[in-house]
Amino acid sequence: DDAIWGHDNAKSQILQIMAQEVKNPECKGHIMALYGPMGNGKTTLVNLLSKKNNFYISISHTTRKPRPNEVNGKDYFFVTDKEFKRLIRNQEFLEYAKVFSNYYGTSRTPVIQNLEKNRNVIFDIDWQGADQIKNKKMDYKLITFFILPPSREVLFERLSNRDMKDKLIAEERMKQFERDVLHWINYDYVVINNDLNECYLKITNLIEAVINDGSKDYDLDYIRAHVEKLTT
Numbered sequence: 001d002d003a004i005w006g007h008d009n010a011k012s013q014i015l016q017i018m019a020q021e022v023k024n025p026e027c028k029g030h031i032m033a034l035y036g037p038m039g040n041g042k043t044t045l046v047n048l049l050s051k052k053n054n055f056y057i058s059i060s061h062t063t064r065k066p067r068p069n070e071v072n073g074k075d076y077f078f079v080t081d082k083e084f085k086r087l088i089r090n091q092e093f094l095e096y097a098k099v100f101s102n103y104y105g106t107s108r109t110p111v112i113q114n115l116e117k118n119r120n121v122i123f124d125i126d127w128q129g130a131d132q133i134k135n136k137k138m139d140y141k142l143i144t145f146f147i148l149p150p151s152r153e154v155l156f157e158r159l160s161n162r163d164m165k166d167k168l169i170a171e172e173r174m175k176q177f178e179r180d181v182l183h184w185i186n187y188d189y190v191v192i193n194n195d196l197n198e199c200y201l202k203i204t205n206l207i208e209a210v211i212n213d214g215s216k217d218y219d220l221d222y223i224r225a226h227v228e229k230l231t232t
C-alpha cells in the first residue's frame with residue numbers, strides 16, 4: 001500500500017499548497033469532492049482537511065429530517081420539500097440529487113464566492129452530484145475522491161451497532177454501498193481508509209500533486225482488485 005503512495009511529508013505539502021496559492025493571486029480555488037459510504041470516517045476527513053488547510057466546507061440543503069445531535073446551519077440546512085423545490089426553480093443549486101429517499105443540494109453562491117476568493121472548497125456529495133459538477137466544466141479545477149473501507153467486515157462493523165434494528169439498517173446500507181461502489185471508476189482518485197491519519201495524508205498528497213502538475217499516477221489495478229474484494 002505504502003509503495004503506491006510514496007513517503008511524502010504532509011506538513012511540507014500543505015505549506016507548498018499555501019505557497020503556490022500565495023504566489024499566484026490569479027489562481028482560483030479548487031473544488032474537492034469526497035464521497036464514500038456512511039460510517040466510513042468521511043465527515044471526520046472533511047473536517048480535518050478543512051481545519052488543516054483552511055478549505056471552505058460547503059453546507060448542503062436537505063429534505064431529510066435531522067438526526068439527534070445534528071444542528072441546522074452546521075451539518076445541513078434542513079428544509080421542506082416545498083422550499084427545496086423553490087430553491088431548484090430559483091437555480092440556487094450548483095448540483096442536487098435524490099439520495100435514498102431525500103433530496104440534497106449544494107448552494108451555488110457561497111461556493112462560487114469562496115472559489116473566486118482563491119479559497120479551496122470541499123464537498124461531501126454523492127456520485128450523482130459529482131457527475132453534475134464535472135459536466136458543468138467550470139473554470140475551477142475539480143478533484144474527486146472516492147473513499148473506500150478496508151474490507152466488507154470493517155464497513156459492516158462501522159455501520160452497525162449492537163442491537164438488531166441497527167444490524168438491519170447496516171445490511172440495507174451494505175446493499176446500497178455495493179451499488180454505489182460501481183461508480184468508483186468515474187472518480188479521479190480512490191483512497192482506502194485503513195487509518196484516518198494515513199488516509200488524510202494520501203488525500204493531501206494527491207491534492208498537492210494535482211495542483212502542482214495536473215495529475216498523479218496511481219495503481220488502478222490495486223484499486224480494482226480491492227473493489228472486487230469488497231463486492232464479492
Ligand code: 5GP
Pocket residue numbers: 035036038060061064095096097099104105106124125126127128129130
Ligand atoms: P446523510 O443523509 O447520511 O447525511 O447523507 C447521505 C448521502 O447524501 C451521502 O452519501 C452524501 O454524500 C450525500 N450528500 C450530502 N449532501 C449532498 C449534496 O449537497 N449533494 C449531493 N449530490 N449529495 C449529497
